[in-house]
Amino acid sequence: MAMLTKVIPSPKGFCGEESEYCFAPKLFFGDYKKQAEIFCDYVKKGLQLEVVLETFPAADAEGIYLVTDMSYAPGEYKLKAEADGRIFLCAADGEGIRYGLATLLQMARNVQDKLQVPVGTVWDQPDTSYRGLMIDCARSRHALPLLLEYIDMCWLYKVKYLQLHFSDDEAYTLPSKVFPEATSPDRCYTYEEIETLRAYAWSRDVEIVPEIDAPGHATYLQQKYPAVFGDKGIVCFHESTIEAMQSLYRELCLLFPESQYIHIGGDEGRMGWWLDCDECIQYGRSLGYKEENEAPGIPGREYVMLQYLGHFISKMAQAVLDCGKKPIVWEGFSKYVNDMIPKDVTVMVWDGSFQSARSLLESGFSIINCSWIPNYIVTPTWYYGTRECYNWDVYSFGSISEHSAYYQNTTRIYPTNAVLGGQLHAWGDTVEKAFPTLEAGLADEQMKIRQRLPYVMENTWNRDKQRSFDQVQEAAEAADDLCERILEK
Secondary structure, eight states, rough: TTGGGGSSOOOOOEEEEEEEEEEOOOOOOTTHHHHHHHHHHHHHHHHOOOOOEEESSSSSSSSEEEEEOOOOOOOOOEEOOOOOOOOEESSSSSSHHHHHHHHHHHHHHHTTEEEEEEEEEEEESOOOOEEEEEEEEEOOOOHHHHHHHHHHHHHTTOOEEEEEEBBBBSSSSSSSSGGGGGGOOTTTOOHHHHHHHHHHHHTTTOOOEEEESSSSHHHHHHHHHHHOSSSSSOOOOHHHHHHHHHHHHHHHHOOOOTOOOEEEEEOOGGGGGGGGOHHHHHHHHHHTTOOOOBBTTHHHHHHHHHHHHHHHHHHHHHHHHTTOOEEEEOOOOOOOGGGGGOTTTTEEOOOOOSSSSSHHHHHOEEEEEEHHHHEEEEEEBBBOOOOHHHHHTTTTOBBBBBTTTBBBBOOOOEEEEEEEEEEEEEEEEETTSSSSSSSHHHHHHHHHHHHHHHHHHHHHHOOOSSSSSHHHHHHHHHHHHHHHHHHOO
């Protein structure tokens, strides 16, 4: 079963014979023409083989059959390769079919213009619902073709979500009819590019998670509209500003109608600026947030700032919820305001300086493990090795911050399904600064992503280790060879 060992993430199970069979390159797509067309495209690129698409035949014929079986759970599939020349891929939905086809592609070889595959049955399903990759489109310009390549990688490694960090201090990269001057002219994606991005992701069953980061990381917005968003290091805490930010999130929901998750930011806001603004203080007092109100061990001045942030996040989350979407926020608020934020908000835990994963879980939030160590890449300096990515799991957290409970001491929490999964992050802080050209920086970033993404997905698809590091490394190297052929221009 040498070819099966090259599949990553590791399937849950396999039984079969010590034999392989060369199957006719025909695919009977049934209810899954979209998934079938994408598979054929990747087989052509990755294996240099043309697969013929057909409807179901009147009689038995050699080839691959995509079959709907509603007894399977969402995302679950069974891939059965029989020595009579037929392969049956069964799932309840397109998501399961997509995962099964990715497994089949990794298993297969082109032998005399046929698909050589082990005879036997693979059964598999993801342990987690959230398996993500994040790309920073604000701090470094990622042209549309590069984002499409990341979608290809997501398909191959069964990544379900591609988070795109569209805004930061450096740029606001989304087109906008609400605040048209906010968009960065040299970095903004056009409406046509957004449409192409959405269509490409949808065809591959990859979901875009678009992000506008606020109230911190919003300098560019403030530079363009200081009268609306303020001119300090954080978006102002005014009623009109909150309404303006809500309108941007509503616009974001319309820009990405297929996306169930909308990221509203929420991290690293320099909240002290709020208390230097009389209008912010006046609005806060109108809501009942006063310095004389203290929390246990928290001075009134600090508690007011924490309440402002809690209120801001709650209002942005409600705007997203009202659009029928699910809000995601960075772990950037205090446990003292957990009750202010709807529990429909999913929290990405990345640092642990603001509050711990355990504290969020105890308050009733679902979380996604975005642990800085080892899942952050800030090319070319900050990144962690493949063995560190292998040793990590969705219950383990580590940070470089001295203020974090996870600093120099990786913490593992008790397993719970409220940890929805995990994500690999590539931040663009230094991509344009540390390299002679943008292209060189983006190439270095992509190389580091390609090296680490298979290990992170191995440990988000499977909550428990299925294979040794050496076995995963062998599979990752084989899959990367296939990835290289798929991405070749």
